[in-house]
Amino acid sequence: MAITGLFLCLFLVIHLLGNFQLLLPEDEAQLQYNAYSAFLSGNILVKIIAYVLYISIILHSIDAIYLSFKSRKSKKTRYRYDARKRASKWYSRQMMLLGVILFAFLVIHFYDFWYPFKFGELPLDQQGNKDLYQLVIASFQNIGYVGWYSVAILALFFHLLHGFFSAFRSLGLYHPYYAQIIKLIGVIFSLLMCIGYLGIPIYIFISR
Amino acid sequence: MKLQLKIWRQNNPDDLGRFRNYKLTELNPAMSFLEMLDTLNLQLIKNKEQPVEFDHDCREGICGQCGVMINGIAHGKPKNITTCQLHLREFKDGDTIVIEPFRAKAFPVLKDLKVDRSAFDTLIASGGYIGVETGQAPEANTTPVPQEIAEQAFDAAACIGCGACVATCKNESAALFVGAKISHLAALPQGKAEREKRVLNMVNRMDELEFGHCTNTEACQVECPQDISVLHIAKMNYEYLRAKLKK
Numbered sequence: 121m122a123i124t125g126l127f128l129c130l131f132l133v134i135h136l137l138g139n140f141q142l143l144l145p146e147d148e149a150q151l152q153y154n155a156y157s158a159f160l161s162g163n164i165l166v167k168i169i170a171y172v173l174y175i176s177i178i179l180h181s182i183d184a185i186y187l188s189f190k191s192r193k194s195k196k197t198r199y200r201y202d203a204r205k206r207a208s209k210w211y212s213r214q215m216m217l218l219g220v221i222l223f224a225f226l227v228i229h230f231y232d233f234w235y236p237f238k239f240g241e242l243p244l245d246q247q248g249n250k251d252l253y254q255l256v257i258a259s260f261q262n263i264g265y266v267g268w269y270s271v272a273i274l275a276l277f278f279h280l281l282h283g284f285f286s287a288f289r290s291l292g293l294y295h296p297y298y299a300q301i302i303k304l305i306g307v308i309f310s311l312l313m314c315i316g317y318l319g320i321p322i323y324i325f326i327s328r
Numbered sequence: 329m330k331l332q333l334k335i336w337r338q339n340n341p342d343d344l345g346r347f348r349n350y351k352l353t354e355l356n357p358a359m360s361f362l363e364m365l366d367t368l369n370l371q372l373i374k375n376k377e378q379p380v381e382f383d384h385d386c387r388e389g390i391c392g393q394c395g396v397m398i399n400g401i402a403h404g405k406p407k408n409i410t411t412c413q414l415h416l417r418e419f420k421d422g423d424t425i426v427i428e429p430f431r432a433k434a435f436p437v438l439k440d441l442k443v444d445r446s447a448f449d450t451l452i453a454s455g456g457y458i459g460v461e462t463g464q465a466p467e468a469n470t471t472p473v474p475q476e477i478a479e480q481a482f483d484a485a486a487c488i489g490c491g492a493c494v495a496t497c498k499n500e501s502a503a504l505f506v507g508a509k510i511s512h513l514a515a516l517p518q519g520k521a522e523r524e525k526r527v528l529n530m531v532n533r534m535d536e537l538e539f540g541h542c543t544n545t546e547a548c549q550v551e552c553p554q555d556i557s558v559l560h561i562a563k564m565n566y567e568y569l570r571a572k573l574k575k
Binding site: 187190191194196197198199200201202203204206207208209212213215282285286288289290291292293294295296299 | 334336347397399400401402426428431432433436437496498499500511540541543544545546547548550551557558559560561562563565566567568569570
């Protein structure tokens with residue numbers, strides 16, 4: 121869980137950096153973003169990392185299902201009067217729910233962008249690359265899409281808020297000072313990812 | 329003061345159990361929670377009813393015997409205390425208090441508020457000790473232990489094994505209990521000799537006993553009477569990975 125989760129965190133950073141190209145001036149953004157997408161799909165090293173990514177998502181999900189299955193309650197072990205929630209954060213207890221939202225988002229995200237780019241027919245830009253840029257911009261001009269995207273990114277924010285520090289704990293980071301630092305880095309990382317991923321569609325929705 | 333009590337009554341482990349309501353008048357706010365239960369039991373015995381069974385021993389927060397869910401919280405609302413350290417002054421006159429046993433697959437209810445926590449003993453027997461020759465107590469200074477290491481070990485050793493961590497955890501995990509033991513013994517020279525064997529055995533046994541998996545919600549430390557740090561769980565994870573890699 122921890123290793124796949126941290127790998128996915130690393131991927132989030134790379135993906136966000138790539139997405140920032142969408143914020144360039146329109147003409148430049150189109151050519152550069154499409155060229156970047158073409159480069160990613162053509163590079164063997166990127167392909168290998170992509171497969172590691174798919175495997176990570178699957179393993180992370182399987183592990184989550186296993187953990188939820190293991191902690192399911194029988195009638196005998198369920199409290200009739202339960203106020204235990206005061207002891208922990210809601211997002212720490214609801215990692216599975218947040219994860220399900222993220223998984224649904226990923227399926228839709230793959231269907232909307234990854235599938236048409238890999239297997240669909242897309243118009244070409246001036247440089248002869250598939251015009252993924254226009255597809256992305258069109259999606260981000262749809263209020264419904266931006267709304268759903270924002271919900272998923274907020275789910276990601278809370279998922280990371282717990283997941284980031286929790287991963288380090290699971291890997292055995294027990295030093296009080298460094299555990300504190302990692303918790304702080306986790307909060308900053310979650311905020312940065314949230315602002316970055318939310319900012320791009322909102323900016324495009326408002327400005328285009 | 330007066331209190332309404334809603335207490336879980338269950339005749340035996342197979343019984344489905346139910347809440348029963350009781351009313352107590354003429355209570356003193358200086359009474360401890362367990363003294364209040366004693367008062368109730370006296371009343372029940374006088375009325376030729378079955379008294380409420382609950383675990384207790386030292387009544388000074390050391391033995392870890394008393395442990396019930398009070399208004400849905402292990403050991404009641406004040407943080408880092410045991411049930412016997414809870415006093416009626418924490419409640420308002422006329423309050424209703426819901427009292428339930430600790431619930432977990434590994435802690436079956438025996439009767440009323442009494443649960444079988446022998447799974448903790450099984451865990452300790454699987455490695456929560458050091459293998460030394462018995463006989464006379466050795467001279468204390470033969471094995472030097474630096475002060476800060478002794479303090480770290482003692483912080484973990486302060487666990488009284490009450491089971492509030494398991495009762496509070498949404499996954500019913502015993503990670504804080506086992507983590508404290510692993511961390512305590514791995515810190516000291518006497519415990520280092522068996523650290524790999526100990527952590528592997530105890531963690532595996534924890535799974536076998538149907539304790540859940542730790543997902544780091546940190547709820548256990550909040551309700552722990554000794555405020556045992558969740559970082560001991562991280563230390564257990566470290567020791568486990570270290571032992572696995574060494575193997």
